[in-house]
Amino acid sequence: MSINQATYTVVEGGSITAPKGFTSAGLHCGLKKTTRNDLGVILCEVPATAAAVYTTNVFQAAPLKVTRESLADGTLQAVIVNSGNANACTGEQGEADAYEMRAAAAKALGVNEQNVAVASTGVIGELLKMDCVRSGIAGLPEKLDGGAAGAEEFSQAILTTDLVKKECCVEVLVGGEKVTIAGAAKGSGMIHPNMATMLGFMTTDALIDGEDLQSLLRTATNTTFNMITVDGDTSTNDMLVTMASGLAGNEKLTRLHADWDAFAAAFTHVCQHLAKAIARDGEGATKLIEVQISGAVHDEAAGAIAKTVVGSSLVKSAIFGADANWGRIIAAVGRAGVPVSPEKVDISLGEIEVLRQSRPVAFDEEQALHYLQKTDTVVITVVLSDGEGKATAWGCDLTYDYVRINAAYRT
Structure with missing residues (x-):
């Protein structure tokens, strides 16, 4: 779809915690050889309407299986993410570790286990250091923050070979109420999505129909994330997840709402900004x-x-x-x-x-x-x-x- 900039406003310095109801955190737990953050979380204060798209690679990492199960009812309340290890092609133990990440995050955050998504990125074919993951998850709740600090720590936690973080935030009026849409992503190499970005996370405080949110996510993905390439390689871990808290106070958004096109344009802008940021930050890229x-x-x-x-x-x-x-x-x-x-x-x-x-x-x-x-x-x-x-x-x-x-x- 074409994007009408006049229907929304870009929020400079905005982040994934800008929409009402969201906090985030990140820390270094020891999965990376450096001291860069390698574990992060996004938490919504209420169960959120959620949607996702995934890689079409036949070899799909264990976290994708877990996330699909969590999203079966169309709701999520948290996403736990690690970098430095993709937990892909790791067999039954890898699946068990992904399920353990979900359970540990749910317990630490005090939410239903079925409402937690799991995402991983990094080296393929190596088992997670679960002692590091366990201790890291236990330390995340005290670092949760609804401001710029929490968003910064999360954005840094999802990076691998990326040189810069990728963030975007916009505001749009829906029935006279201000609705915020934001996103954070990682991706620099192994970029040729057939669904989404390498790892992408979007938050909004819009009250929105779940089926229409899923449809919009797919439509926006097709003209943004699915239109970038760095090296022609589609990852085993590609995933784009969006959560809508419904706390903006707007009347419920559906495709029949008078402000649907404005919301869709704003949503697509966030996707396009993140997609272009990934392409611009391609490994070794200068242009x-x-x-x-x-x-x-x-x-x-x-x-x-x-x-x-x-x-x-x-x-x-x-x-x-x-x-x-x-x-x-x-x-x-x-x-x-x-x-x-x-x-x-x-x-x-x-x-x-x-x-x-x-x-x-x-x-x-x-x-x-x-x-x-x-x-x-x-x-x-x-x-x-x-x-x-x-x-x-x-x-x-x-x-x-x-x-x-x-x-x-x-x-």
């Missing part, structure tokens, strides 16, 4: 790449082309090298597996037209070099002549540091 496709046979075709271009290693390498090599772009368009009229393609880098009707256009190489070197966000525009389909995808350049980081990820 965000935005690929805008228009004129495709339909939106799905445009999306496939956009993700093929932004995910091309050759395109990503060219952007890193500040090489205006449009041949790599049109080659990616042609291999996306969707119908394209090969004689009717226009391509531009920023405002610099390099191809018109599939024929080279003379352009200033120095101007192109300056654009690719100096801009923080490189925009690639591809105009087709086959229909009304359009889509935008985001990624990052491919640098030497990506190889360095992933060559030593475990060690």
Whole structure:
């Protein structure tokens, strides 16, 4: 869906605890070799209407199984998250550890065990150090905070190779009542979602129908998190969870409510902001790449082309090298597996037209070099002549540091 900025307000410095009813915390329990936080929690003071989307990877980590079970009735009250260990491909013991995390968190926080979601991120194939997890969970309640401090500790606790935290907060009026929507996410490598971000958490104080919240989450995900790529790899642990406390005082939101479109636009903004932040923070990245496709046979075709271009290693390498090599772009368009009229393609880098009707256009190489070197966000525009389909995808350049980081990820 298109996003109408006029319907909502971005809250500078806002966080996942900004919506009414939410507190959070984070600490270092010993799962990471460094002293960075590696365990976090979000707590709602009441059982919240909840929804989630998960990775489509066949090998799904144990926490996803536990979270699916917890969400079976459409409510959650807490999410317990660890970083430094994915608890993926860990067999029966891994499942037992995920269930133990849920039970321990429920007991420490004083909530129903079935209302606790579990999420993990980090190295695949290693068992959790449960002694560290147990002691860490026991220490979380005293650190719970409804302000910026708690949100900061949580945001730091979910990071792995990320260089920066990813947060967003907006406000929107629903029936005259102020409703707040916020999110926090992590993701830097193994990024090619087929559902959501690597790990994403959204909170809102809206009173909202559960089925409509799930539907909105899927719709927003498809145009935001599902339109980013860093390296083409879909994680075993991808999960996006949203909780709605219902404490804003608004009349219940459904798709038939007069302010539904405004709420949906605000919700989608948070998703898009977090998705772009993940792409911008890709491992070793120096630039965000935005690929805008228009004129495709339909939106799905445009999306496939956009993700093929932004995910091309050759395109990503060219952007890193500040090489205006449009041949790599049109080659990616042609291999996306969707119908394209090969004689009717226009391509531009920023405002610099390099191809018109599939024929080279003379352009200033120095101007192109300056654009690719100096801009923080490189925009690639591809105009087709086959229909009304359009889509935008985001990624990052491919640098030497990506190889360095992933060559030593475990060690």
